[in-house]
Amino acid sequence: MLPYILALVLLLVGVFGIFTRKNLIKIIISISIIESAVNLFLILVGYRSGGIAPIFTARMAEISEFADQAVDPLPQAMVLTSIVIGVSLTALLVVISLRLHHVYGTYDINKIFFARESDEE
Amino acid sequence: MEDNRSLIIKRVSRWMAPFIFLYGVYLALYGHLSPGGGFPGGVVVAAAFILILLARGEPAALSKIPYAVAKELDALGALLFLGVGLAGIGVSGVFFANFIQEFLPGQPLEWFSGGTIIINNVAIAMKVAGSIFLVLYFLSVLRISGEGEVGFSSLEEK
Amino acid sequence: MIIAAVVALYTEELLSAVIALGAVGFGSSGTFLLLRAPDLAITQVVVEVITLVLLIRATMVVGSIKTEGRQRYLPYFLALLAVLFLTTFVFFSFAEMPQFGTPVMERFEDAPSIYYLLRGLDLTGSANQVMSVLLDFRIYDTLGEATVIFTAVLGALTLLRMRGRKQLDGG
Numbered sequence A: 001m002l003p004y005i006l007a008l009v010l011l012l013v014g015v016f017g018i019f020t021r022k023n024l025i026k027i028i029i030s031i032s033i034i035e036s037a038v039n040l041f042l043i044l045v046g047y048r049s050g051g052i053a054p055i056f057t058a059r060m061a062e063i064s065e066f067a068d069q070a071v072d073p074l075p076q077a078m079v080l081t082s083i084v085i086g087v088s089l090t091a092l093l094v095v096i097s098l099r100l101h102h103v104y105g106t107y108d109i110n111k112i113f114f115a116r117e118s119d120e121e
Numbered sequence B: 001m002e003d004n005r006s007l008i009i010k011r012v013s014r015w016m017a018p019f020i021f022l023y024g025v026y027l028a029l030y031g032h033l034s035p036g037g038g039f040p041g042g043v044v045v046a047a048a049f050i051l052i053l054l055a056r057g058e059p060a061a062l063s064k065i066p067y068a069v070a071k072e073l074d075a076l077g078a079l080l081f082l083g084v085g086l087a088g089i090g091v092s093g094v095f096f097a098n099f100i101q102e103f104l105p106g107q108p109l110e111w112f113s114g115g116t117i118i119i120n121n122v123a124i125a126m127k128v129a130g131s132i133f134l135v136l137y138f139l140s141v142l143r144i145s146g147e148g149e150v151g152f153s154s155l156e157e158k
Numbered sequence C: 001m002i003i004a005a006v007v008a009l010y011t012e013e014l015l016s017a018v019i020a021l022g023a024v025g026f027g028s029s030g031t032f033l034l035l036r037a038p039d040l041a042i043t044q045v046v047v048e049v050i051t052l053v054l055l056i057r058a059t060m061v062v063g064s065i066k067t068e069g070r071q072r073y074l075p076y077f078l079a080l081l082a083v084l085f086l087t088t089f090v091f092f093s094f095a096e097m098p099q100f101g102t103p104v105m106e107r108f109e110d111a112p113s114i115y116y117l118l119r120g121l122d123l124t125g126s127a128n129q130v131m132s133v134l135l136d137f138r139i140y141d142t143l144g145e146a147t148v149i150f151t152a153v154l155g156a157l158t159l160l161r162m163r164g165r166k167q168l169d170g171g
Helices: A002-020 A024-046 A063-069 A073-104 A109-120 B007-029 B038-064 B067-092 B099-103 B116-145 B152-157 C002-010 C014-034 C038-060 C074-094 C112-124 C129-137 C139-170
Strands: none
Touching: A002 A024, A002 C074, A024 A073, A024 C014, A024 C038, A073 A109, A073 B038, A073 B116, A073 C038, A073 C112, A073 C129, A073 C139, B007 B038, B007 B116, B038 B116, B038 C038, B067 B116, B067 C139, B116 C038, B116 C129, B116 C139, C014 C038, C112 C129, C129 C139
């Protein structure tokens, strides 16, 4: 049970960060932390104690023996997808915040918000 | 832009980049036998070019992989991936059917064994390498136009 | 990893925060290795390097940073609320969770994972079952993922190009 709880704590740290931080880069960092927490949790769900990686090698004689020992390949494939989506998400977020910084000269979301309000007036 | 990078960085990156590139290609080609696959392979290939970009500047990186080639790589990867799927319709009647494995089954644990998995891996590696290199290239090149921004070169002055 | 995550959120300087995020990523890569997921470990390492380069690029436009001006209490209240909400959910769902170390696929006779493990080698010929799931049984996911990357890169390049063109026009 303990590993699940650790993944949960990591997730909660990320959620807390998203709500309380003011800096755009810090918010991106929080999102990345949430991503790794969720990935970690999915892999933990598929783990089998004393299992082997889901790669068939010549040492395995029987496919059923392999299936009895290997960890779950499905969450691993899904998490592989999620990691790569995570990096493209980070790239997009970084570009957007760079652009915001270019326009408003700051990463602080409060200052950006006030600058926008004063622009509109 | 003035070139004030240290000699060691330039030399070592010149030696390292081909090996990183080869490792990426290996990851993509042997993804169906060993850990690896198209995504990490593509990112490692992109990382080899990014190393050149960061260590030796844009001209060196662009002489290795011109901008147009990176763009083509991105688009070709996506097209190849889709093409394999459409070929699956044509040959077996199902989108993304593994038609090579159906008609030409390879020996398991040999290199030629995965059917379309090999082609898909290579396609995804091309796509990921092209797109990630493009993003980082734009990020590092277009900083010149920004006002009051600090470039890579001034980071190394500190 | 959790310590690194907390450090990443609470350091004043942005560069240290980014590096602490790197510690989180490499820690999770090591954990993947311990959990018998070598594909993921490799992917996580390279992706983490790229993420670090991206974020360092983003932090470089500002000098050494004085983050966090005056703090208000409303965000903290909302954050606590969200944390409590999540914890309640998790409290109920953990009662249903299997013990750590027994995969969920063992609870069902016809779980797809078992099928993938048993028939993956025959049907796809791929020794690496993660690849056979990713690129054969569930290739639609991968197609969607490729679309996501394509869209993200397209968006990023468009935003960066806009900046370049504006500079050209405005001189």
